[in-house]
Amino acid sequence: MQNAPPPSSAALLLWDVFCRVIDNFGDIGVCWRLCADLATRGHTVRLWVNDASALQWMAPGACQGTWPGITVRPWEQSTDAAQLARLPRADVWVEGFGCELTTEFIAAYVYSTKARDTIDNRNPVWINLEYLSAEAYVERSHGLPSPVMHGPAKGWSKHFFYPGFTAATGGLLRESDLLARQHAFDLPGAKAHWLQGLGIDWAGARLVSLFCYEPTALEGLLQQLDSEPTQLLVTDGRANHAVQALLARRRVDGSPPWHKLQIHFLPRLTQHEYDHLLWACDLNCVRGEDSLVRALWAGKPLLWQIYPQDDDAHNAKLDAFLDMLAADDNLRGAHHAWNDTRPAPLPLMNLNSWSQTVQLARQRLLQMHDLTTQLGQFIAEKR
Incomplete structure (x- = not known):
């Protein structure tokens, strides 16, 4: 079946997607495709990345804010408490390929009065978006929780989300068009x-x-x-x-x-x-x-x-x-x-x-x- 946009009743969310570019631009390539696809479906996305240089040719205009629904933010801003205090809280956190959120970013949410006093006080859903593989462990691990054992979010859980090639996995990125x-x-x-x-x-x-x-x-x-x-x-x-x-x-x-x-x-x-x-x-x-x-x-x-x-x-x-x-x-x-x-x-x-x-x-x-x-x-x- 071809992708279909979400029904009009689907909740449109604010996503924080985190990406650390290691080499070869594969990480930023996948994370950007996800961000662009989410924005096309009506969601709002903040992409936090340590090196956005590849976006200059991969997705021209991304760093300049010309892609509707997507804001590209330098990774170092995720450690700036003053900057974080001015941002609306996200509904979803995505760690691209196991990159870990900064302690300052997590703490800014956990300890903020704004987060505690809001009417909708649910914690963000925390996703560890993993690498693609056809190996058997992917089906076993997809969707499993990973308890956070220390730090400001101690007691929360992340969830593993595995792309894959079978119905028991998270599937593959594929835009609706x-x-x-x-x-x-x-x-x-x-x-x-x-x-x-x-x-x-x-x-x-x-x-x-x-x-x-x-x-x-x-x-x-x-x-x-x-x-x-x-x-x-x-x-x-x-x-x-x-x-x-x-x-x-x-x-x-x-x-x-x-x-x-x-x-x-x-x-x-x-x-x-x-x-x-x-x-x-x-x-x-x-x-x-x-x-x-x-x-x-x-x-x-x-x-x-x-x-x-x-x-x-x-x-x-x-x-x-x-x-x-x-x-x-x-x-x-x-x-x-x-x-x-x-x-x-x-x-x-x-x-x-x-x-x-x-x-x-x-x-x-x-x-x-x-x-x-x-x-x-x-x-x-x-x-």
């Missing part, structure tokens, strides 16, 4: 027009997007893509640097040039424009969490580079995702080669088979309520 936007992009001429806006002339060649870290199988991928006319659309950042480094090494080594592969280096894209990139391409190489979800909604063959962890915990997470997809041996082998989890070269990719697999998974996932809808229902129950 996403399918309609994708349908409009699929109309004749729309893709070519969008590519032309990026300075890319397209006459029907295979299109591949590349958003990655530094996969050791990168050269093997590009060798395969050179088997037929292909235009590789490389995102800005680490993917750009990885390809540039590979090209420089090949020049030094005297490697022969590719004949059918044309490489385009893209500027930084807004979140909406990144959706367009995924819809345009015949294969999407994605990384992390946010782009994986968007690639699933795009419904095109995908190759996911998972965020590597020192203890190799990402291996089990990758296998769980492939199990969820019902991936065949070819798709599994490609993912393990791309993630360097098994000592084998990248197999010859069967994109037709991959397309069927992703389409079936997409159809299953569309039957679930999206994350924002489920989160709203969860909040209503706890209030």
Whole structure:
């Protein structure tokens, strides 16, 4: 089912969403999508973030307050008692990916006369929004309370909210207009027009997007893509640097040039424009969490580079995702080669088979309520 806006009788709430940017902008990407989706549904959101620089290109105007219903606030203001005293209290607190609220922020609410004397003296519903995984523990942990054992809010409870791929989880972020936007992009001429806006002339060649870290199988991928006319659309950042480094090494080594592969280096894209990139391409190489979800909604063959962890915990997470997809041996082998989890070269990719697999998974996932809808229902129950 496609998202539907909440009924007119649904309570419209004030949300405080907290995000600490660690690296790679995945945290801020997911948190911003949630904030934007909440605001579109009529809620009011304050996004507290330690580094909002990525929003300048991800969501232009966000930091300047031009997105209705959303205010972006510097993290350090959450420790300023004078600033906090002037703000209306929120109905919901969301800790993005386990970032912890500052003690000063919690204390400003707990000890405020305003909070105690208000007619509606319910405590905010406190959510720990977790990372996405297809592993079995997600279903077991989703929705569980976590008692606060110390500090100003001692005796309260947070609740774990897990995104996921089954009905026993919190689902995936999916805006109510996403399918309609994708349908409009699929109309004749729309893709070519969008590519032309990026300075890319397209006459029907295979299109591949590349958003990655530094996969050791990168050269093997590009060798395969050179088997037929292909235009590789490389995102800005680490993917750009990885390809540039590979090209420089090949020049030094005297490697022969590719004949059918044309490489385009893209500027930084807004979140909406990144959706367009995924819809345009015949294969999407994605990384992390946010782009994986968007690639699933795009419904095109995908190759996911998972965020590597020192203890190799990402291996089990990758296998769980492939199990969820019902991936065949070819798709599994490609993912393990791309993630360097098994000592084998990248197999010859069967994109037709991959397309069927992703389409079936997409159809299953569309039957679930999206994350924002489920989160709203969860909040209503706890209030």
